[in-house]
Amino acid sequence: MGSFRKTIVLLSPVVSFFISLNSLYGAKQKEVERAKALQSQGEADLNKASYTQAVANSAECAEIYKRIKDAAGEASCRTIMGRAQASQGHYADAASSYDRALLIARENKMPEARVALLNNAGNVAYFLGHYDDAFHHYSEAEALLAPFRAEPWFARRRSVTLANLAALYQRLGQYEKALRAYQQIRALPGKLQASEQGQVLENSGTLFRRLGDPYKAIQLYGDARELFESAHDTAGEISISKNTGIALALGLKRYRDAKPLFEKAFALASKSANGREVAQAELYQAETLRLSGDAPAAKALFKQTLLVTRRIADSEDEWKALYGLGQIAEEAAQEGPALELYRQAIQRIENIRAGSGPPALRTGFLADKRDVYDSAIRLLLKHQPVSVPHVFRLLEQAKARSFQDFLPGGAGQIDISAIQAKLPVGTTVLDYWSSQNQLAVVWVNRSGWGLTQSWTQDRALWTELSRRVSQNEAHGWRKLANQVSRGILPFEKLDAKRLIVIPDGELQSVPFDLLSVPGSGDRRLLIEDYEVSYLPTATLLPAFQRAASKWTAPWHTVFVGFADPQPGAQGPEGALYPADRHDSLSSSAGEIESAARLLGGRAQLNTGAQNLKQRFLNRSVHSVPVLHLATHAVADMDDPDRSRILFSPAAPDAPAEYVFAREIYALDLRGVSLVVLSACDTELGVSFRGEGVQSFSRALLAAGAAASITTLWRVGDVTGKAFSDRFYAHLAKGKTAAGALRAAKLEFYRSDGPLAQPFYWSVYALNGDPGVTVPRTIRWTALVAVLFLVAALAATVLMQTRRQYRPIGRH
Secondary structure, three states: OHHHHHHHHHHHHHHHHHHHHHHHHHHHHHHHHHHHHHHHHHHHHHHOOOHHHHHHHHHHHHHHHHHOOOHHHHHHHHHHHHHHHHHHOOHHHHHHHHHHHHHHHHHOOOHHHHHHHHHHHHHHHHHOOOHHHHHHHHHHHHHHHHHHOOOOOHHHHHHHHHHHHHHHHHHOOOHHHHHHHHHHHHHOOOOOOHHHHHHHHHHHHHHHHHOOOHHHHHHHHHHHHHHHHHOOOHHHHHHHHHHHHHHHHHHHOOHHHHHHHHHHHHHHHHHOOOHHHHHHHHHHHHHHHHHOOOHHHHHHHHHHHHHHHHHOOOHHHHHHHHHHHHHHHHHOOOHHHHHHHHHHHHHHHHHHHHOOOOHHHOOOOOOOOHHHHHHHHHHHHHOOOOOHHHHHHHHHHOOOHHHHHHOOOOOOOOOHHHHHHHOOOOEEEEEEEEEOOEEEEEEEEOOEEEEEEEEOOOOHHHHHHHHHHHOOOOOOHHHHHHHHHHHHOOOOOOOOOEEEEEOOHHHHHOOHHHOEOOOOOOOOEHHHHOEEEEOOOHHHHHHOOOOOOOEEOOOOEEEEEEEEEOOOOOOOOOOOOOOOOOOOOOOHHHHHHHHHHHHOOEEEEEEEOOOEHHHHHOHHHHHOOEEEEEOOEEOOOOOHHHOEEEEEOOOOOOOOEEEEHHHHHOOOOOOOOEEEEEOOOOOOOOEEOOOEEOOHHHHHHHOOOOEEEEEOOOOOHHHHHHHHHHHHHHHHOOOOHHHHHHHHHHHHHOOOOHHHOHHHHOOEEEEEOOOOOOOEEOOHHHHHHHHHHHHHHHHHHHHHHHHHOOOOOOO
């Protein structure tokens, strides 16, 4: 019996331990079950748009999972909480929830969760207008996905990431990139959830709406609505009602049909406390009321929207509300208040733009915002006397901003008096502003500044002039050029010998060389009296007239040329640009050889198999005065990043190589005075409203080249060499780049025969500093003679010195 009791006593601690363990396990199981129930409820609350309850339930489940050390559960609950907070418009809280969940996912090596959370964090940044942060989050998610292609979740997460990137590209006006992202989504094998499919369809509809096809947009919105309804996705239903209303009201002017859709979106958003959607429903309903003529109701609703946008820090919709109020004030002839509202809207836009990503991402940013700047400029032009410095500053804010961001120091405030002080005597800058049927040009020279404005004629004349000349239509261009001149050169006299033109809008296609001298009828062309060059923005003017040596030593390289690219091996189907077909450039090698001979001095010529991309990218070629490329180029009219210059293949059996525009932007060309790009269409490219044509000249100037010569249309191989010879002959005599170009053009124009037609000479455009010159090379014979003379003088002096200081002593 005693032995039995002893055994019991000995076993008691063990039994107690297992009982305690069982009790703890039971308690943990209850906590797990409680957490799972709260997690499920949070998801359900989120789908029902009960965001406050979703936040409470997900916060509690996150704490339970944290207590029982379940990292995946905690990350999931904090994700639900962040989504609910974002839907409420509590973006700072949402960002905090996502950051905490991201940290957990990172520490516990949870790649799928990290990708999802990076997308969610990017969405918060997107809603706040912090497009730079959004882009980095989405890009990080895309990079993180790469090693997990074999995972079953890869396709869905990649589709969501691409859809978010596409939405960002749409917002920034990068429609071609957005379309490519949607095409990639369609090619993925995985299946998105119903609400995610609906989101992709909705974004695609919005893209078509912005591209001017509201019918296609409404069709896609209808398909998206069915998916949102099947998934009981209230947020999706709110958004699709709003976007369908926008397509009906702004695209088709069906204001009455749009009204109930905005009201539905507003009611659903209010019920779910979705501040951002409340603001947008009110915003677009207010714009619909304004367009339909109900200004008082529109004004009240815009003011209400403004309060909501400021409460939730929604700068994107805030500027739109301010702009709407400004338009109502202007329509009521309240010009002072209207101008102040436009200024406030512009300030919000500038704040958003500061965080909208790298310059390459901003090229379409101004597209849907240029109207705000135009409205402010239009009002300033009504005031008498017009404040020219104010107009000048504002019109420079409204153009080529992404280009300015590539320049050292980025975009800054432009002061017209500082510009004036740096201009040489005889130079006049013509800075254009073009909007609807109104045109203004600010002129600046050393004597002063001023502004003229006019109501423009049919803008189709501008592009028709370029079309007619580029097609080498010999008859009718002079009369047409004179018509265009009367509209865009509203001057009695241009007191200058050099004109620097900063065009805007469709004026970028006009070859100003062909315009008539004011007051001369069609008797004299501008090129006969003026050196004409171009700039994308006045921001470049202060960098002009960099001191350059007039002479250089014979061992310094003056000229680097690339020509005669060799055909590469045909790549496989689907290879990079398999459709590019290039004719032989038999005269191009002779073009650069002749140019080098005319300039004199040391030259580096890369022709045939030596015309290599790697040599062009080599830093050693980027510090020479003249860089000349006689080759083929493609100006991509959809995506500026795909514009490219052809080089020979790196190996005999390899495909041809290209230098892309984005690679040129990344070069350091600050030591180059002049780049001549003798290829077809190199001054063409996709045009973004407010930014202008994304041509090769912009890439070269942004990389630091002082000036560039590019082409407005196709250039012939043989005639290209003939023109190059005449240009370099004048440049070698000490003329400036603008002077040499004008002299060469006049030789063609005044010649007998077909080369007198502007097709052959007005194709060339000088962008950048017109005053750059090329240093002349001291010849070896002259250098040897000088050295011999110096040596002889030195010897003579030495002999004289010896005679003068002979030692004194007894003889």
